[in-house]
Amino acid sequence: MSATTAPGAGAAGQYDDVKTDPVSSWADERLGIYKGSKNLIRKVFPDHWSFLLGEIALFSFILILLSGVFLTLWFNPSMGEVEYHGSYLPLDGVSMSQAYASTLNISFDVRAGLLMRQVHHWAALIFIMAIMVHMLRIFFTGAFRKPREINWLIGFTLMVLGLLEGFAGYSLPDDLLSGTGLRIASGVILSIPIVGTYVSYFLFGGNFPGHDFIPRLFTIHVLLIPALIVGLVTAHLILVFVQKHTQWAGPGKTNDNVVGLPLLPVYTAKAGGFMFVIFGVVFLLAGLVQINPIWAYGPYTPDQISAGSQPDWYIGFLEGSLRMMPNWEWNIWGHTLSFNVLIPSLIVPGILFTALAVWPFLEQWITGDKREHHILDRPRNRPTRTAFGVGGITFYGVLWLAGGNDLIATHFHLSVEALTWTFRVLIFLGPVIAFWCTKRIALGLQRRDKDKVLHGRETGIIKVSLEGEFTEVHEPLSAGERYRLTAHEVQKPLELGPATDENGVERPGNRALKLRAKASEAMFSDHVETTVEEYKEIEAGHGHH
Amino acid sequence: MTDRDMETDHLPENTGGAGHGAVTTVAEDPFQDPGLPAHRPRVTDLDPRAAKRAERQVALLFMIAVVGVIGSMVCYTFVPNTKVHRFTGLGTVNMNNLALGLCLGFAFLALGCGAIHWARTLMTDVDLVQERHPMKSDPESTAFAVSEFKQGVADSGFTKYPLIRRSLLTAMMVLPLPAVWLLRDLGPMPKDALRHTLWAPGMKLVNPNTGQPLRVSDVTVGTLALANPANLNDDPDERIDNLAKAAVLVVRLPQEALKGSEAQKKKQWDWSVDGVMAFSKICTHVGCPVALYEQQTHHMLCPCHQSTFDLSDDGKVIFGPAARSLPQLPITVDADGNLVAVSDFREPVGPSFWERG
Known part of the structure; x- marks a missing residue:
């Protein structure tokens, strides 16, 4: 058994021979680090491979933040047109936005720039994949049950933010593929009844594509959504610590205990090591496997397209939804209702996501089970x-x-x-x-x-x-x-x-x-x-x- | 519904079930929890030489990380960024990128594997048990918190002075409004901008690549030509916005290929010059440029969502999610034999919108 009980007030002098180092004591006198950490240092975490999925998301997110900062040092989020005269000769003299030109510059002229771009992109793909698989793990093992419903909602919000952030990110370079994605997004926005046209004009600062959207998206991509994600990830992790991790049923494991290995040293070493393994895998991918070669697509122009255009994998479901929808459109009283766009791009994902978000509450209502559950199903x-x-x-x-x-x-x-x-x-x-x-x-x-x-x-x-x-x-x-x-x-x-009581x-x-x-x-x-x-x-x- | 109304008999804890909760029914219950199994020592726990070996392995991995990190800086400095090489399976690879990725990738992997190997071989693997406590506060804390809160509310007079309460709530309700209101200048009102393009009577159709006016002889049956309005570059600031609405494709159809009602055929032919006709290039679904032309059937496919338009049937949708035909631009020839627009499009091009009607 580890020390889970805090030492009470002992006799005077009982702790006199406890040695503390001067730096820690300096910090303790200002921050109270000893009492703050006494139950954390040897906090127990259960071990299972499926508990690593969320860690993959966390560690790839760290990599996204670091590589993203690197990219911002050279990326120029402007739609102003320039003529390209960089190292990539096939596009020499071509007119393009500064966003696209600076992405070419990062890819061809900044050393390690291509590596960081590819790290950023691979880590983003892995980030969202890990979030979704982690979420499925939570779902199938019932880890969302009381008391973890709030953390389920936080995780759900993180998933949605991840999707938005990913879409915003790959829209920034203003290459032909990403511009096409934005064109589709603008078409979707136009289909919203009553306000769609206005929302589109306000977002794009006028006609599509305009000159404002990429700078605006840039702020959303590097400031607004990352800040939200960092805040929510922090809350997510604090709740994991406070509520303690779930565990699988097994000998010695009950709903009232948690069996595993201590944070210091085992989990620190294992999770820290795992973080570097994820970093290593992403860097190897970035070094070996090309991703999003924007120079091959060319700059965005609204009259061009390449066959076989595909979004990043996590947007694929929306794309498919749009593709399979029959072409229903209504004209009533001089207004157009585009069900062919509205249903697949907003209503279907809306239903899917709502079902996901409310499942813990729905299940709890059906079972009537108000007890805490810490053993996984x-x-x-x-x-x-x-x-x-x-x-x-x-x-x-x-x-x-x-x-x-x-x-x-x-x-x-x-x-x-x-x-x-x-x-x-x-x-x-x-x-x-x-x-x-x-x-x-x-x-x-x-x-x-x-x-x-x-x-x-x-x-x-x-x-x-x-x-x-x-x-x-x-x-x-x-x-x-x-x-x-x-x-x-x-x-x-x-x-x-009986449906009626004794009095009917x-x-x-x-x-x-x-x-x-x-x-x-x-x-x-x-x-x-x-x-x-x-x-x-x-x-x-x-x-x- | 409150807890009192609910049947709780169905919950397993109350049904008796297999009775795992009650470990007190000892020997009676063959399914009872036998408790944590005894720790099984690892080789490194028993054999000091194995532990020493593990120590050396971990140290080796950490040193590989050092080599990889230093190697990455050496590669950054000495492997030229312009050098590319073709590898089977990897395609053409930038050597600087490859070297950096390999050095840092293996450095991180070695560092991570070293830490995990250390944890697995040399750190404790004896399971610890810690108790869980219900998230719910104990009654004493609850009572204290509730009384503190009540005292706070009472001290504020929030319940005592309804005028303050209501006016404060009103203030809080109107407070977020500027967050929306102040965003008004994000963009102009749409007005009828979506209904108009650069096309106007007499506007020449020009080749987007050469800028030369398009002539009837440039377009034969089976070819697909693209055209922009001649004044597209007049306003460089608006060029792309204008292009997003005005891009057209030009094809030539023999009169006998036309389908549909007589009126439709007549319109389609009248808006063409000897069968040379212009259609909007912007898909009526969500606005991708349509691009794949099937010469034999005169079908036009949008690569984004596979909406397929039959140009010989006035651009009608024959498959896919688009709901409306590709709008045709009425064209004619000017005195010099150049193709010119008769007018703007007669209907809005591109995706539908609420006010379109």
Whole structure:
């Protein structure tokens, strides 16, 4: 056991022989560092590979900040036109914005400039990927449950900010690809009913593309959103410290303790080391694998485009959403409602993100469970949640694939029309199939766990009896493994009492309660339960195989 | 709904279930928590030579990091930024970038691996157990905080003086308004800017690359020509904004290729010069320039979202998310045989907007 209890007031002189170094004491007398850190130094963190996903996001963000500062030293966020006369000869004499020219300058004339650009871009791609996978880990293991709902919302906000920040970042160089992305964004803004045209004119400072947008976006990209992200990441981490990390069920691990290794030295070394591993991987990528070669795209001009234009991966789902939408547009009373743009680019992601944000609250309402949870769920033990998650991933995945329908079509020699229609069907069918399959698989895995607990592990040893019967030898599980597989709660559906009380008065909130009971029934009625009684019966019946 | 109204019997803790919560039912329960397993020592815990070996490995990794960091500065200084080399699988690579990336990449990797190796082999791996405490405050703190807060509110007179309370709330409500109001000068009012382009009666269609006026003979069936209004460069400040609306593509269609109603065919032909016709290049979906022309079918595809327009059917959408036809620009020839616009577009070009109607 480590010292979790603070030393109380001992007898005078008890601590006289405690040596403190003068620098720390100087700081302590001004900041109180000893009392502030006494419970932090040996704070315990549980160990599991899946807990590293959030760290990947954090460390790649640090790299983004550092490389971003480097880039700002040379990047010129101006849409003023210049004629290029730098080292990159194919574009010599071409008229372009200063933003694009300075990005070429960073890429070709500033030593380490290309490296930092590529570090910045690779780290950004990894950052958002890590956030999303981390978020899925939290979702599938139920780590968002009380008391961590607020941290879920903070993380969700960070994800949205990450998407915006990424889009803002790759729009800044003002190359043909990024300008096309902004053109699409401006078209989306124009589709907003009533205010769209005004919002567009205010954002772009007039007609698209105008002269104001890149300087404005620059401030948003290097100041506003990073400040928000830094603030929220800080809050996110403070909450992880205060609420302590969740852990997997296992021998010795309960809902009331946290089992793992201490911050100093083990976690400091492991997390610090992991940070440098992430840095190393990103630098190797930046050195070896070219990303966003803006010189190959040319400067942005609104009358040019290249076939196979693709956004960065995390915008792909919006692109796909736009691509697969049928061309519905209404004209009513002299006004245009562009459902073909409005629905895929604002409403669909709006629904997707809202569902993600409110899930913890929705689930808590269905279960009626107001207790704190610190032991993670194995996804199989929450089949309906897992199935919803996989359904959601499938929905997102179909959108994302549809964003590359032209590349899929040219690569596999398919008709882009047939592909688009396939995606239009799959967007509805895919999540349903995925939901159903996932639920069956999860329940199947529950049954396998039950089988393992009751009958033991398959050893692969086949015995032949004298009668010629073949049987496989099963080995009973260790007590620890048995505990690990049975430690989860088996959630029972909510059962409603009589709808009216003894006086015939209807129970208040009856309809909401009925809805809840239905949701609860759908979510929990088919969970597989392994009881002690079953185990004992088998033990008593025929002992070990 | 309050907690009192809710059935809590379904919650596992109250159903008895497998009863893991209750470790008190000892020997009875084969599923009970057997407690933390005993620590299993590692080789480095038992064998001092293994520990020494691990120490040397960690130190070696840290020294690789030193070499990598110094190497990166050497490469920065001596590997020219202009030197490129073609590698199979990597493509053409800037050697300065490659050298810097490799040096720093391996330096960071070695540093990270060293720290992790140290933690895994030589630092403790004995699990520690710390207690969790509910996030909820204990009753004493709650009571104290509530009374402190009440005292504070009472001292302020916030509840006692409704006039102050209401006027303060009103002030707080109007306070954020300037944050929006003061942004008014972000941009001009749109007015009817989205309805107009640079095209005007007699405006020449010029080749965007050469600046030369386009002539009927420049456009044959099957070719795709681009054209800008001749006055595009008159206002350099507005050039790109104007281009974003005025860019047109010019194709030539034989009269028999035209489809649709007689009226539509007549209009489309009348707005052309012997089948040479100009359409807006700006997609009516979200504004990408349409670019992929299928000569045989006269289909025009937008590479952004695959909206496909049939130019032989007055630019109608035949596939994809765009809702409206590509607008046709009425053109004719002037006395010198140059293609010129008859007027501006007869409808707004580009993406739809609320006021478009």
